[in-house]
Each structure stands twice: as C-alpha cells, then as structure tokens.
Amino acid sequence: MQSPDPVPAWWYRHRRAHGIGSWDEPMHVRLLAERRMPIERSPFRHEGLRPAGLHHYSGITSEHYPAGELIVTVGYPAQRRPHFGADDTALLALLLPALRVAHHAQATAAARLAAAVALLDAGAEALQVVAADGRTLHRNAALGALLASEPERDRLEDAMAHAARGLRALRRPRADASSIAATLHGTPPERAVATTRARYVVRARPAPEAAWGAPGVVLVSVARDAAAPDVAAAARALGLTAREAEVARLLVERLTNAELAGALGISVHTARHHTQRVMQKLGVGSRRELAARLRAT
Incomplete structure (x- = not known):
C-alpha cells in the first residue's frame, strides 16, 4: 500500500520484514510508539480505520506475492472491547495457512490468465x-x-x-x-x-x-472465408456493371431489400430497383436462381 501517511507505510514494511502474519491493536500501537509515531496522530487511523468501524481491531495477512498481499482485518464497534491476548492472536494465526493457500492460488490463476492473454495477442x-x-x-x-x-x-x-x-x-x-x-x-x-x-x-x-x-x-x-466464390467477378463476366455486380453479390447472400439498402447506404426503393434490374439482365426470377447462375459461371 502506498500512502503519504508514514504510519501505514512503516507498518507494512516492518510487518513484511519481520514476518508478522497476525497482529492486534495493542501490538500495532506499541510498535508505533517505539518508533515515536503515535497512532493517535495518524490520518490512517482517523480517515481509514475508524470510519470503517475498525475499533479494537486485529488482522492476518498472506505472504507477499508479486500480485500483492491479501489482508483480513477484523474490527469491533466502539462500545465492545474484546480482550486481546495471546489466545486471540494464536486463534487468528490458525487461519494463516488457509489464507496463504488461497492467495497463492489466486496469484497462480492470475499468472495463467496473463499467459493466456499473451498467447492470444501473439x-x-x-x-x-x-x-x-x-x-x-x-x-x-x-x-x-x-x-x-x-x-x-x-x-x-x-x-x-x-x-x-x-x-x-x-x-x-x-x-x-x-x-x-x-x-x-x-x-x-x-x-x-x-x-x-x-x-x-x-x-x-x-x-x-x-x-x-x-x-x-x-x-x-x-x-x-477463403472458399467463398468470387460472385462479383462472375457477375461482371455476365455483363453487369460494377454497381450491379456488388448488388448481385449481396443478393446471393439472401439479403432482403431493406438489408441491401442498409449495406449500400441507399433507399429501399433504390435497392428494389437495383434488384429488379439485376434479375432482368440475368434472366432469373429469384435470389436462389441468381445464386445458381453466378456460382455456375
């Protein structure tokens, strides 16, 4: 975690350096006091911990992986003051192995996902x-x-x-x-x-x-589709203009007049006129006959 507040910045570095996997509020306060960093003056306490309802808190963390670290913090309402002692810290420590396994699996899954994305992009x-x-x-x-x-x-x-x-x-x-x-x-x-x-x-x-x-x-x-026949070229060979050949190619794909108009940027009336003219010039009465005529050419 990056923070301009020296309290969390020092705490995260110190915890990782000394392998502190579980902690409680008295431990946190004592370690900070030894460094002459009273937590009462820390914005992290007043803007982060307290607004989140983390009074009398305790926590555990996974090991530090390249993807980051996973932290679980438990807090109590201000009116409840649970006893923090050796038994509480030991109880939290029992959860550490499961947390580390889960975090390792998460980091491994992220690495697999990154490899899959890189393979697709390459x-x-x-x-x-x-x-x-x-x-x-x-x-x-x-x-x-x-x-x-x-x-x-x-x-x-x-x-x-x-x-x-x-x-x-x-x-x-x-x-x-x-x-x-x-x-x-x-x-x-x-x-x-x-x-x-x-x-x-x-x-x-x-x-x-x-x-x-x-x-x-x-x-x-x-x-x-590399196997698609060059319908437009066949239409040109049968005497259609370039525009009519393009219309013929789209008609072979069974486009309606409305779809043809949208594809060519023309009105439906103009699309209908082009369709009729192409079929008249090729002597066919339907799109099916048109497709058969052009693909046989």
Missing part, C-alpha cells in the same frame, strides 16, 4: 473470449484490426454473440433428446456472414477452463 487468428454470462473477457489485436477495417462490424459482432450463445446452448444439459436435436438444428456454433467488403466464417469453441478460471468460457474466432 497469434494472427482473430479471437474473442466470452464469459458464460456473455461478457467479453478479452479481444485480441488481430480481431480489433479486423473489426476496425470492416464498415459493417455490427453484423460481425452480432454473429459472434450468436455463435457463443449457440455453443453454450449445445453444452448445456438437456432433459430429452428432442430438445438436444432442436438445439443442434436451431443454434449452430458456426455461421457465415457476408458484408459488402468480404465474407466471413465465425466459429465458437470451448476455451480452456484452467486458463480463464471459470466454466462456460467460449473462444470465438472470425476469419475471411
């Missing part, structure tokens, strides 16, 4: 870690760069959330086979997303529980 795969309750625990630099370059990042983020929910649903215990089948067919943990710029594949897989320190954590990845 890789080229665009990844996001999602907690069981849907919170984003980490998003690596590769994913940040991908989303920053994608004008329709909201569509990608929606697909990522959907994939994470789907995987959690698949892993959740179900009561009967019919509900399992419904989950398998209704919420797949992988999906394709097409934007005006590219086509992506979003996948979800379980994250190592030991690394993230919690169950149900999901690792979501986003990658450009």
Whole structure:
C-alpha cells in the first residue's frame, strides 16, 4: 500500500520484514510508539480505520506475492472491547495457512490468465473470449484490426454473440433428446456472414477452463472465408456493371431489400430497383436462381 501517511507505510514494511502474519491493536500501537509515531496522530487511523468501524481491531495477512498481499482485518464497534491476548492472536494465526493457500492460488490463476492473454495477442487468428454470462473477457489485436477495417462490424459482432450463445446452448444439459436435436438444428456454433467488403466464417469453441478460471468460457474466432466464390467477378463476366455486380453479390447472400439498402447506404426503393434490374439482365426470377447462375459461371 502506498500512502503519504508514514504510519501505514512503516507498518507494512516492518510487518513484511519481520514476518508478522497476525497482529492486534495493542501490538500495532506499541510498535508505533517505539518508533515515536503515535497512532493517535495518524490520518490512517482517523480517515481509514475508524470510519470503517475498525475499533479494537486485529488482522492476518498472506505472504507477499508479486500480485500483492491479501489482508483480513477484523474490527469491533466502539462500545465492545474484546480482550486481546495471546489466545486471540494464536486463534487468528490458525487461519494463516488457509489464507496463504488461497492467495497463492489466486496469484497462480492470475499468472495463467496473463499467459493466456499473451498467447492470444501473439497469434494472427482473430479471437474473442466470452464469459458464460456473455461478457467479453478479452479481444485480441488481430480481431480489433479486423473489426476496425470492416464498415459493417455490427453484423460481425452480432454473429459472434450468436455463435457463443449457440455453443453454450449445445453444452448445456438437456432433459430429452428432442430438445438436444432442436438445439443442434436451431443454434449452430458456426455461421457465415457476408458484408459488402468480404465474407466471413465465425466459429465458437470451448476455451480452456484452467486458463480463464471459470466454466462456460467460449473462444470465438472470425476469419475471411477463403472458399467463398468470387460472385462479383462472375457477375461482371455476365455483363453487369460494377454497381450491379456488388448488388448481385449481396443478393446471393439472401439479403432482403431493406438489408441491401442498409449495406449500400441507399433507399429501399433504390435497392428494389437495383434488384429488379439485376434479375432482368440475368434472366432469373429469384435470389436462389441468381445464386445458381453466378456460382455456375
């Protein structure tokens, strides 16, 4: 703890230097008096201990780890004056082994988490870690760069959330086979997303529980679909203009006219006009026929 008040600053240094794992108020006051630092003049007492209700206090601490130290302090209301003696200090000392084990586990878990984050950040795969309750625990630099370059990042983020929910649903215990089948067919943990710029594949897989320190954590990845056909090039080869080819590519992805308008920044009326013109020029009557015609080219 860093403090301009010399009382806590000296106390923390002294306690660590002498291995004091448990203490009470009389011990604290006596040691400070020996250093000519009366605790009655300390802001730490009047602004920290007393407002927190820590009268006649005692405490224990874990060993000092790189991540810090864990301190448990117990205080009593001013009207209660428990007897502090050897038995009380010994009783508190009995809790020290358990406290140190817990703190060591906490420090070890923090180190594992830091290593997992560093590993994600060092890789080229665009990844996001999602907690069981849907919170984003980490998003690596590769994913940040991908989303920053994608004008329709909201569509990608929606697909990522959907994939994470789907995987959690698949892993959740179900009561009967019919509900399992419904989950398998209704919420797949992988999906394709097409934007005006590219086509992506979003996948979800379980994250190592030991690394993230919690169950149900999901690792979501986003990658450009290398297998996606160049529909726009095929449309150009069939005589469409560059704008019509872009419209055709989006129609192949089954976008509605409203979605098409949003993707291209045009009105729904204009999107409908583009759709009709593309289908007329290619001689097709539906988006399904349009997709078949362009992918066969």
